[in-house]
Amino acid sequence: xxxxxxxxxxxxxxxxxxxxxxxxxxxxxxxxxxxxxxxxxxxxxxxxxxxxxxxxxxxxxxxxxxxxxxxxxxxxxxxxxxxxxxxxxxxxxxxxxxxxxxxxxxxxxxxxxxxxxxxxxxxxxxxxxxxxxxxxxxxxxxxxxxxxxxxxxx
Amino acid sequence: xxxxxxxxxxxxxxxxxxxxxxxxxxxxxxxxxxxxxxxxxxxxxxxxxxxxxxxxxxxxxxxxxxxxxxxxxxxxxxxxxxxxxxxxxxxxxxxxxxxxxxxxxxxxxxxxxxxxxxxxxxxxxxxxxxxxxxxxxxxxxxxxxxxxxxxxxxxxxxxxxxxxxxxxxxxxxxxxxxxxxxxxxxxxxxxxxxxxxxxxxxxxxxxxxxxxxxxxxxxxxxxxxxxxxxxxxxxxxxxxxxxxxxxxxxxxxxxxxxxxxxxx
Numbered sequence: 001x002x003x004x005x006x007x008x009x010x011x012x013x014x015x016x017x018x019x020x021x022x023x024x025x026x027x028x029x030x031x032x033x034x035x036x037x038x039x040x041x042x043x044x045x046x047x048x049x050x051x052x053x054x055x056x057x058x059x060x061x062x063x064x065x066x067x068x069x070x071x072x073x074x075x076x077x078x079x080x081x082x083x084x085x086x087x088x089x090x091x092x093x094x095x096x097x098x099x100x101x102x103x104x105x106x107x108x109x110x111x112x113x114x115x116x117x118x119x120x121x122x123x124x125x126x127x128x129x130x131x132x133x134x135x136x137x138x139x140x141x142x143x144x145x146x147x148x149x150x151x152x153x154x
Numbered sequence: 155x156x157x158x159x160x161x162x163x164x165x166x167x168x169x170x171x172x173x174x175x176x177x178x179x180x181x182x183x184x185x186x187x188x189x190x191x192x193x194x195x196x197x198x199x200x201x202x203x204x205x206x207x208x209x210x211x212x213x214x215x216x217x218x219x220x221x222x223x224x225x226x227x228x229x230x231x232x233x234x235x236x237x238x239x240x241x242x243x244x245x246x247x248x249x250x251x252x253x254x255x256x257x258x259x260x261x262x263x264x265x266x267x268x269x270x271x272x273x274x275x276x277x278x279x280x281x282x283x284x285x286x287x288x289x290x291x292x293x294x295x296x297x298x299x300x301x302x303x304x305x306x307x308x309x310x311x312x313x314x315x316x317x318x319x320x321x322x323x324x325x326x327x328x329x330x331x332x333x334x335x336x337x338x339x340x341x342x343x344x345x346x347x348x349x350x351x352x353x354x355x356x357x358x359x360x361x362x363x364x365x366x367x368x369x370x371x372x373x374x375x376x377x378x379x380x381x382x383x384x385x386x387x388x389x390x391x392x393x394x395x396x397x398x399x400x401x402x403x404x405x406x407x408x409x410x411x412x413x414x415x416x417x418x
Contacts, residue, residue: 008297009298011294012294012295012297012298013294013298015290015291015293015294016290016291016292016294016295016298017291018287018290018291019287019288019289019290019291019292019294020288020291020371021242022279022283022284022287022288023240023284023287023288023291023317023367024187024240024241024242024372025240025241025242025243025244025278025279026242026243027242027243027246028279030242042298078246079242079246080242080245080246080249082192083242083245083246086371086372086375087242089371089375090371091294091295091298093369093371093374095295095365095366095369095371095400096295096299096359096362096363096366098369098400098404099362099365099369099400099403099404099407100362102400102401102404103404103407103408103411106404106408134374134378135378137375138374138375138377138378138379138382139378139382141375141378141379142378142379142382142383145379146382146383
């Protein structure tokens with residue numbers, strides 16, 4: 001386990017989540033919670049990736065773990081659980097994969113069909129990775145909300 | 155006889171007011187980034203707290219519809235929904251207020267006054283704070299994408315500038331898709347030029363990081379929530395919007411990379 005990488009990704013996840021917390025107009029008192037949420041999820045994903053899991057599986061587990069932690073937290077007055085969970089997941093949104101995928105698809109149109117094979121495969125790989133990672137994030141986000149929130153309402 | 159004829163009309167006025175206040179809560183909640191279930195919950199909570207015995211809500215992408223009933227009287231009303239954004243502070247206070255109204259003790263007038271107060275008392279962070287915060291977030295994203303340290307400064311500056319430009323374009327009511335292309339092009343171009351100047355070895359990746367502020371993370375999650383929770387129509391509409399924003403953002407990056415000869 002590379003602890004310097006884990007520390008680096010944890011700090012970056014926390015900073016990204018706090019930055020997006022400001023953009024989403026989270027109260028100043030709630031920003032440290034946002035940072036903690038993002039840091040926790042990035043740490044979980046990094047550990048899973050270091051253990052050889054795929055990006056999609058690691059992202060799913062991180063979103064699920066973060067969601068369970070957030071739903072089990074005592075009520076925080078300045079930020080809702082849903083938003084805390086969501087902001088924590090933002091650093092894991094595969095925006096770069098999606099952009100690379102669309103750039104790859106653009107590039108295919110400018111190439112001769114015989115030369116487009118490798119570009120097409122790369123674009124397809126990025127597209128599938130972005131799609132499955134978003135799916136994993138959404139599912140990991142939804143499961144704790146649906147189960148634990150329903151349990152609390154009872 | 156005359157009183158009997160007037161009776162349904164007299165009972166209809168509170169129903170009308172209850173429906174409109176409930177819809178106003180729902181509209182604002184949706185515009186602050188809530189999922190369809192959240193909007194349905196808050197709208198029904200307010201209607202119930204103000205005396206409606208039954209409330210059915212339908213959440214569309216650009217409109218809300220509510221049918222409420224008290225005894226034999228029912229009315230159905232619709233409200234237009236504005237551009238969907240994310241405002242966590244107002245989102246949270248609306249949920250708290252709706253829960254209070256549901257517990258009872260509010261008249262329609264008091265509920266409307268409370269709603270007006272919440273909207274007025276929900277400030278935004280100042281731009282001088284938001285722009286650097288977005289810069290820091292995108293720089294952190296960049297590091298997660300393995301950009302080198304020489305690329306971090308350009309990403310920070312380009313993302314902060316991109317946010318300022320996006321705010322200005324929104325104030326001038328430019329179409330959100332066109333805005334995404336313009337902001338992505340400017341941020342990516344500026345970042346690419348600055349990253350070359352700082353000697354970054356990961357310029358192509360650097361140019362993607364500052365546009366990540368445009369990636370619609372919350373709408374993409376809401377699209378999935380809506381589909382998972384049995385509202386596929388709204389979820390699909392949100393997903394199409396997300397794909398549109400991504401395509402228009404990528405066009406901006408592609409133009410910038412093409413001009414700088416990157417990404418080939």
